[in-house]
Amino acid sequence: MPNTLIVGNWKMHNTISQAETLIRDIIALYQPHPTVELMVAPPYITLQTAANLLKTTSITLAAQNVCAKDEGAFTGEVSPPMLKELGCQSVIIGHSERRHLFGETDESINEKIRAALHHGLQPIFCVGERLEEREADQTHSVIQHQLQTGLARLEGKDLDNITIAYEPVWAIGTGKAATVEQATEVHAAIRAMLATHWDIDPGQIRIIYGGSVTADNAQALFQSPHINGALIGKACLNSESFVKIAQIATLDS
Ligand code: 13P
Numbered sequence: 001m002p003n004t005l006i007v008g009n010w011k012m013h014n015t016i017s018q019a020e021t022l023i024r025d026i027i028a029l030y031q032p033h034p035t036v037e038l039m040v041a042p043p044y045i046t047l048q049t050a051a052n053l054l055k056t057t058s059i060t061l062a063a064q065n066v067c068a069k070d071e072g073a074f075t076g077e078v079s080p081p082m083l084k085e086l087g088c089q090s091v092i093i094g095h096s097e098r099r100h101l102f103g104e105t106d107e108s109i110n111e112k113i114r115a116a117l118h119h120g121l122q123p124i125f126c127v128g129e130r131l132e133e134r135e136a137d138q139t140h141s142v143i144q145h146q147l148q149t150g151l152a153r154l155e156g157k158d159l160d161n162i163t164i165a166y167e168p169v170w171a172i173g174t175g176k177a178a179t180v181e182q183a184t185e186v187h188a189a190i191r192a193m194l195a196t197h198w199d200i201d202p203g204q205i206r207i208i209y210g211g212s213v214t215a216d217n218a219q220a221l222f223q224s225p226h227i228n229g230a231l232i233g234k235a236c237l238n239s240e241s242f243v244k245i246a247q248i249a250t251l252d253s
Contacts, residue, residue, distance in 0.1 A: 003036065006242075007232065010041060023050050026038075032058040033249075037229075061089060062232055063090075066113040068108065091121045119162060124231065127143050134168065156198030180224050183224065187207045191205055213231075219251070
């Protein structure tokens with residue numbers, strides 16, 4: 001079983017001073033656990049502050065996006081080596097907000113995943129269907145396409161360094177989380193698709209769930225053996241609810 005991963009995706013929240021307060025509060029509340037990894041993904045400009053504060057803790061750091069290029073004339077972009085040197089261990093790639101608001105495609109996501117891996121950053125690769133796709137019974141085909149294209153030209157061993165985040169678009173920021181049955185069903189399907197494609201042990205693939213996770217629904221979700229953690233938006237902006245979700249994860253790991 002992979003370690004449980006609890007990631008706080010801050011999205012575009014918190015200035016540098018606010019980030020400092022939130023990180024300090026998280027550090028003060030959090031009791032580390034050997035099989036649970038706690039990670040924060042603050043905005044680019046607060047990463048350095050977070051990195052300095054987290055240096056002496058077990059809490060790890062992720063960026064919310066990355067450019068596929070190493071350097072060059074790419075105004076406004078941030079490269080994998082920049083994130084690596086800063087102390088990021090991981091990077092969220094293919095979040096539905098990046099796909100739907102900023103036009104990222106499965107192909108550009110694949111470039112980013114390969115670039116991140118090349119530079120020793122562990123991608124948290126987000127997939128998920130929209131409501132109309134679920135209602136049209138297309139959930140599996142949509143996710144299969146996202147996985148096939150997003151993970152193209154990778155080898156089975158690369159999966160050791162990738163976390164898949166299943167984030168149904170209809171559950172993000174809506175307060176309507178997937179039920180444990182819905183999430184388990186899709187996680188099991190993702191596991192089977194990847195294990196078949198690369199002939200790898202399905203139990204070793206880390207698949208976390210995201211979409212309206214709270215301290216109230218986390219326990220039910222984490223009881224599913226297919227759910228290896230959570231990618232949290234709103235509830236990670238409050239240190240108490242974020243750390244509480246991590247503590248709930250320790251009960252089932
Ligand atoms: P919410 O937890 O606010 O629904 O956001 C989920 C998400 O998009 C995490 O990446």
